Amino acid sequence: MTITNNHFDDIMKNRRSIRKYKEVEITDHTIKAIFELALRAPSANNLQPWTFRVIKSKAAKDQFSHLFKWNRSQYETSSAMIIVLVDTRFASRAPQIYDKAVSQGSMSIEVRDRQLENFKKQNPNPLDVLKTAYLDAGLVAMNIMLTARSFGYDTCPIGGFDRLNAPLAFGLENHEAVMAISIGVADDFGNNSVRLDFDQVGQIH
C-alpha cells in the first residue's frame, strides 16, 4: 500500500471524523508505512514521549473490548484502533534517541553529552512534564490522521474510552493513555462540522 492521495488541500479540508467503516483489512505493512511518516512529528527536545498499541486482530479486539464502553461503532467496524499513550518518564529515552542521532551523524558526541548533562541537572515539575507529553502526543496523533488519509484511510480521534485503565491493560507502567484513533475505510461521510474563522479566534498584532 502506498500513498493514494497526495493533495494536501483535500487531505486537510475533507478529513472528517468517521465513525463507521467498511469491512476491510489493513495490513501491518500499511500501518507501519503510515507510522513511518507520522512519526516525523516534532516533539520537545525531540524526546518523542509517545507509545502506541494497535488493536487489529479479532482476538485483540475481543481482549480490549472492555476499554471501549462508548464509541462502539468505531471500535467494532474499524480495521484497527490505534491507542496513543505517553511515557510519563520519557526523559529516560534521551540516551537512546541521542545515541541514534550520533550514530547517523546528525548530532556530535559533544552536543549529545552536553544535552544529557543538562537533562540530569533539570528537575522539572511533573505536571509540566505531563503537559509536554500530551502536547507532543497531540501532534503525532494529528500526523497519524492526516497520513492515514493520504493512504486512503479515514480516522476518528477518540477520547471516550477507559483511559484510566488502558495503560495497565497493555502491561504498560508509567504511562497515560491520551487518545484512541480508529482507522479504516469510510462507510459514512462524517459531519460537515463548522469551524470558527480566524477573526473569531485570533488576532494579528
Ligand SMILES: Cc1cc2nc3c(=O)[nH]c(=O)nc-3n(C[C@H](O)[C@H](O)[C@H](O)COP(=O)(O)O)c2cc1C
Ligand atoms: C481529543 C478528542 C477527543 C474526541 N473524542 C471523541 C469521541 O470520544 N467520540 C467521537 O465520536 N468523536 C470524538 N472526537 C471527534 C470530534 O467530535 C470531532 O473531531 C469534531 O466534532 C470535529 O469534527 P471533524 O473531526 O469531523 O472535523 C474527539 C476529538 C478529539 C480531538
